Amino acid sequence: MxxxxxxxxxxxxxxxxxxxxxxxxxxxxxxxxQDSLGGRAGRWEADGFRFDTGPSWYLMPEVIDHWFRLMGTSAEAELDLVRLDPGYRTFFEGEPAPVDVGGGRGGAVALFESLDPGSGTALARYLDEAEDAYRIATQRFLYDDFSSLRGLASPDLLRRLPRLVALLTQTLEGRIARRFRDPRERQVLGYPAVFLGTTPFRAPALYALMSHLDLGQGILYPRGGFAALVDAMERLARRAGVDVRLxxxxxxxxxxxxxxxxxxxxxxxxxxxxxxxxxxxxxxxxxxxxxxxxxxxxxxxxxxxxxxxxxxRDPGPGAVLACLGIRGELPELAHHNLFFARDWRDNFRRIAAGSPLPDPTSLYVSRTSATDPHAAPAGGESLFVLVPAPAKPEWGRGGVDGSGSPVVEAVADAAIRQVSVWAGIPDLATRVAVRRTIGPGDFAADFNAWRGGALGxxxxxxxxxxxxxxxxxxxxxxxxxxxxxxxxxxxxxxxxxxxxxxxxxxxxxxxxxxxxxxxxxxxxxxxxxxxxxxxxxxxxxxx
Incomplete structure (x- = not known):
């Protein structure tokens, strides 16, 4: 009806x-x-600098395109999608130079082989298994609300039952560690667990399927950022007759x-x-x-x-975010950049325990102006920094120009120093022209997020x-x-x-x-x- x-x-x-x-x-x-749509997929602009304040990795493109096709169009028709190469740049504590991760399977296999001879073959096998797990997940798990368990009795699922049991009873880190010796490779394969609001030490090995997305498929970027995705969705919703009340x-x-x-x-x-x-x-x-x-x-x-x-229940991590408008260009950074602390087991443990973050800590930096010239004024750069942190609203809220809570601003300051040293940009802090921080308290207040969790x-x-x-x-x-x-x-x-x-x-x-x-x-x-x-x-x- x-x-x-x-x-x-x-x-x-x-x-x-x-x-x-x-x-x-x-x-x-x-x-x-709020006064705009998008929720956590928010946006902020100041002095010609534009920022996504939420999601920034365009993964599972076929899923996004499928939603558009249900609306009678396509992602290609509604968005200007660009393939990133490299997919992302990785900085490892103690390593003299960053490592670029290519925009597809062939580049990833070659990279692993260069880091640890023989591991390229292991990665190819790992990605085959990840692709199979992803296909099963999309066909049998993700689009099933489990109001009936009939979908679990399919022949293709039953044939894979022993493998699925192993993937569900092992941790992602355990599966990776048995196949790869180089700690850099382990971190590249394990970090997608953070996208899932958990850690490779707690995520089931089934989530190895995430490596099919970034290493197998490669990474796209919608020009205009995720704000462009929200705008396209709003346009289609209103066209379909949705009465939107802000x-x-x-x-x-x-x-x-x-x-x-x-x-x-x-x-x-x-x-x-x-x-x-x-x-x-x-x-x-x-x-x-x-x-x-x-x-x-x-x-x-x-x-x-x-x-x-x-x-x-586990609320997943919180986050401290920093939107930074930078004077001058930053060729030292790619579009997506991951900074990995050497002891990230301790890093994750502190986040889960609600303890102060280690220094250095693992973090992510998006330089959207590397791909999108409209994200910053001519000669400038737009940086979005995400520091995984405890889901603790008591850490407080962020603010503009250093006006956030002392804890949030201190985390942002430490992140800027770390990026400056690791990426070889000694004057980064002095080149910040625009600054806004967001803390766990903002997630709780603005999105009613349980315990200030950043993801869910x-x-x-x-x-x-x-x-x-x-x-x-x-x-x-x-x-x-x-x-x-x-x-x-x-x-x-x-x-x-x-x-x-x-x-x-x-x-x-x-x-x-x-x-x-x-x-x-x-x-x-x-x-x-x-x-x-x-x-x-x-x-x-x-x-």
């Missing part, structure tokens, strides 16, 4: 969900508390009684002026942080995940696939979830898939695998539904 839908949260997942449902013929209202803070998910249980009936929200509003709905989709949705917008009796369950629930074994929170409430019918907190997980592609899982559930499609692009599903357009009888379609009142 055609339904009235309210989506809470205008990040990647909420925007993607709203657009897919609207294209399927539903009436969709999207509520976003500055709209959800206060309560309205519920009623239906069939002896609770049912979602709408959302109460307030605008920037403090005026209250009420939207009735047949379906509510929570695309914000799951902990916030359940503990702040629902009564305790209707929460699928009580507070004591959250106490046993860590992809440990107990928080992956069917063990991750589901895309539907167990206590409230008509209440669905999408985003990094739920299945399938963290990252832009995963959030796009979570939106598709909501679409499939609304359609009544329980099959594993992605939806075939095409016209809106006829079964959803059979009849109009009525708005919830207990409330008018929309109401407002002063608060």
């Amino acid at each position: 055609r339904r009235r839908v309210v989506v809470i949260g205008g990040g990647i997942a909420g925007l993607a969900t709203a657009a897919l449902l609207a294209r399927d013929g539903h009436t969709v209202h999207l509520l976003e508390q 500055g709209a803070r959800a206060q309560r998910i309205l519920t009623g009684v239906a069939g002896g249980g609770a049912r979602a009936e709408g959302v109460e929200w307030t605008d920037d002026g403090g005026r209250g509003h009420r939207l009735s709905a047949d379906l509510v989709v929570g695309a914000a942080d799951l902990h916030h949705l359940e503990t702040e917008l629902l009564p305790a009796s209707l929460r699928s995940h009580p507070e004591d369950a959250w106490a046993r 629930l860590a992809h440990t074994l107990g928080q992956s696939a069917m063990f991750r929170p589901a895309n539907a409430s167990r206590k409230v019918s008509g209440l669905l979830y999408s985003g990094a907190s739920v299945r399938p997980g963290i990252g832009v592609p995963m959030c796009l898939i979570s939106a598709e899982l909501v679409l499939k559930r609304v359609r009544g499609d329980r099959r594993p695998g992605p939806v075939a692009p095409g016209k809106p599903w006829a079964g959803q357009l059979a009849a109009d539904s009525l708005a919830a009888e207990s409330l008018p379609a929309e109401a407002s009142w002063p608060i």
Whole structure:
């Protein structure tokens, strides 16, 4: 049936969900508390410098393109994609020179062979296995909400069962260490675990599939950054008929009684002026942080995940971010740059324990102006620095020109010094013309992120696939979830898939695998539904 839908949260997942449902013929209202869409995929501009303040690695391009095709277009038509070569530059503590990682499989194999003779062959075999794991994951795990376990009984999955058991019971680091001796190679293969909100010492070996993405497929960049991706998604969502409301803070998910249980009936929200509003709905989709949705917008009796369950969960790392506008050019840096501390086991341990970071620490630097000339004024560079840190909102918030909390600013200062020394840019600190920092406190305040986490629930074994929170409430019918907190997980592609899982559930499609692009599903357009009888379609009142 055609339904009235309210989506809470205008990040990647909420925007993607709203657009897919609207294209399927539903009436969709999207509520976003900020004054722009994108959520963690944010943007900031100052004095001609432009920054992405969130995701910056364009991985799983076929997943992103698939979402666009569901919307009747393609990534190629909507974005200006550039292939990076090198894919990224790596700096290793104690090593005299950086190492460039090529933009594809052949370059990666040659690089490993040069670092440790014989390891090129080992990498080729490793990447074959990673590609196979990735194919199985996309066909059988990622596009399955596990409301039924029939997808796990497929013949191709059963044939791989012994290998899958091994991949799930080993750690990523353990699998890498048994095959590669050179510590630099181990770090190149292990760092993608951070994209999953965890560490190679805790991630299941199944996530070796990530190496198929950066080493096998290579890395793309959308000119204009991820802000361009958000703009394209917003354009398509509005074209599909989504009613976007900015500055709209959800206060309560309205519920009623239906069939002896609770049912979602709408959302109460307030605008920037403090005026209250009420939207009735047949379906509510929570695309914000799951902990916030359940503990702040629902009564305790209707929460699928009580507070004591959250106490046993891993929020993943937090982060300190720095947006730096630099005078002069920085040829010492590539587009993507990874800085690896020698003892990164201790590095990860400190992050998990909430301890002060080591000096030096492992970090990431994006020099987007290396590829995108519009990211900085002529003769300048735009740097985005990400320092993985404990998920501790008490570290405080960032600010402009050093006005953030002392802890956040100290972490940023240390990162600038480290980049300066390791990359051979002795005057880097004195060339900073624009500076803004973002801390764990900002993630908590701006995105309602549980414990100030920068990404979402860590992809440990107990928080992956069917063990991750589901895309539907167990206590409230008509209440669905999408985003990094739920299945399938963290990252832009995963959030796009979570939106598709909501679409499939609304359609009544329980099959594993992605939806075939095409016209809106006829079964959803059979009849109009009525708005919830207990409330008018929309109401407002002063608060």
